[in-house]
Amino acid sequence: MILGELTVRDLRCIEQAELSLHPGRNLVWGGNGSGKTSLLEGIFLLGRGRSFRTRNSERLVRHGQERLVVFGRTEGAGIQGSGWVHAVGVEVHRREGTRARLDGSPVGSLADLSRVFPVQVIDPEIHKLIEEGGRRRRRWLDWAVFHVEPRFADWWVRYGRAMRQRNAVLRTRSGATKPWDVELTALGERISEARRAVLEQMQPHWHEVAAALDCPAAELQYFRGWGAQHSLAEALESSRPRDEARGVTHAGPHRADVPIRVDGKLAREVLSRGQQKLMAVALTLAQLRLLKEVSETTPTLLLDDPAAELDSEHLGYFVEQIARLGCQLVITSLQPETSAFGAPDRVFHVEQGRVGPV
Ligand SMILES: Nc1ncnc2c1ncn2[C@@H]1O[C@H](COP(=O)(O)OP(=O)(O)OP(=O)(O)O)[C@@H](O)[C@H]1O
Ligand SMILES: [Mg+2]
Incomplete structure (x- = not known):
């Protein structure tokens, strides 16, 4: 899948930028604070409806402005058949939040964006995937599950709704959570099974890539969010007193994690920052x-300052693995070339928020 034309307006320091990306390697270069990462955030926003740097999208709106707009044309083959083209637009309004349009019509859920423009990022914060709690790893896994199992997004939305309703009932202490328990159980088991299946399919790729990157050998485990000995229905039943006391649901796939262990110890406790980055990249x-x-x-893969924290040997392995994927790449750099990635197909220079082709 490819992003062609891209227009960005009032996103951080970028007042207005129009560029035409190449299906292959795009290099975006400029000094510190020129707007390189901001441009990648704009691209990410198109496919995900949010930034990879902040959970607070209104921070992306340029100071003194009410809203930002990103617009792009995507094209590709794959599951949608060949030769399709879509127009995607995302607007973030300071007070009214995020709205997206696909081919001129408002989209019901951000999942629709992900379908027509799948985008992933590797940035200097990627080690947090290893270092931080389960939330990031859940999201990492779910993005893959979403693309493999088309029903997943719907299950997840309905699960979230049922959980909020159950939590509201818990706070009334009426004990009348039964209908929500039934709904949560049905959806939760499906979500969990889909995640487990995808993680299992991913294992051989994980072992191959980790070896190719010379990253420490680690096991990816799956913790589904409740005890292994019980069904979700049983777990909900037995945690009810605790749930009522706190007004929240403790057991379920919203608590899932993919703990990563090296020689039996949690990776975040034993790996250096560079090793964590390698592992997260893998x-x-x-x-x-x-x-x-x-x-x-x-x-489309966004690589923000990809060389950061990697020595030349590991960077070499990384570049080799990236090249094998055959993805459209948008790479940022402080220099006008990235020798490690070979000659770019198209180069853009960013200076004080202005982006131009070179
Ligand atoms: N909401 C905003 N409105 C205007 N400017 C902003 C806003 N948020 C951030 N900025 C500014 O945008 C500039 C560009 O930041 P960005 O992170 O994109 O730079 P960069 O080129 O990636 O730099 P580096 O090489 O240091 O990573 C920064 O100077 C920042 O202060
Ligand atoms: Mg940056």
Whole structure:
């Protein structure tokens, strides 16, 4: 899948930018604070409806402005058939939030964006996938599950709704959670099974990529969010007193994690920052390989300052693995070339928020 034309307006320091991306390697270069990462955030926003740097989208709106707009044309083959073209637009309004349009019509859910423009990022914060709690890893896994299992997004939305309703009932302490328990159980088991299946399919890719990147050998485990000995219905039943006391649901796939262990110890406790980055990169590449294999999806891959924290040997392995994916790439750099990635197909220079072709 490819992003062609791209227009960005009032996103951080970028007042207005129009560019035409190449299906292959695009290099975006400029000094510190020129707007390189901001441009990648704009691209990511088109496919995900959010930034990879902040959970608070209104921070992306340029100071003194009410809203930002990103617009792009995507094209590709894959599951949608060949030769399709879509117009995608995302607007973030300071007070009214995020709205998206696909081919001129408002989209019901952000999942629709992900379908027409799958995009992934590797940035200097990627080690947080290893270092932080389960939320990031859940999201990492879910993005892959979403592309493999078309019903997943719907299950997840309905699960979230049922959980909010159950939590509201818990706070009344009426004990009348039964209808929501039934709904949560049905959806939760499906969500969990879909995640487990995708993680299992990913394992061979994970082992291959981790070895190719010379990253420490680690096991990816799956913790589904409740005890292994019980069904979700049983877990909900037995945690009810605690749930009522706190007014929240403790058991379920919203608590899932993919704990990563090296020699039996949690990776975040034993790996250096550079090793954590390598491992997080390996996870991401394993996911992209899986998507290519099962759904013929080749997302656009954003590489923000990819050389940071990697020595030349590991950077070499990384570049080799990236090249094998055959994805559209948008790479940022402080220099006008990235020798490691070979000659770019198209180069853009960014200076004080202005982006131009070179
Ligand atoms: N909401 C905003 N409105 C205007 N400017 C902003 C906003 N948010 C951030 N900025 C500014 O945008 C500039 C560009 O930031 P960005 O992170 O894109 O730079 P960069 O080129 O990636 O730099 P680096 O090489 O240091 O990573 C920064 O100077 C920042 O202060
Ligand atoms: Mg940056």
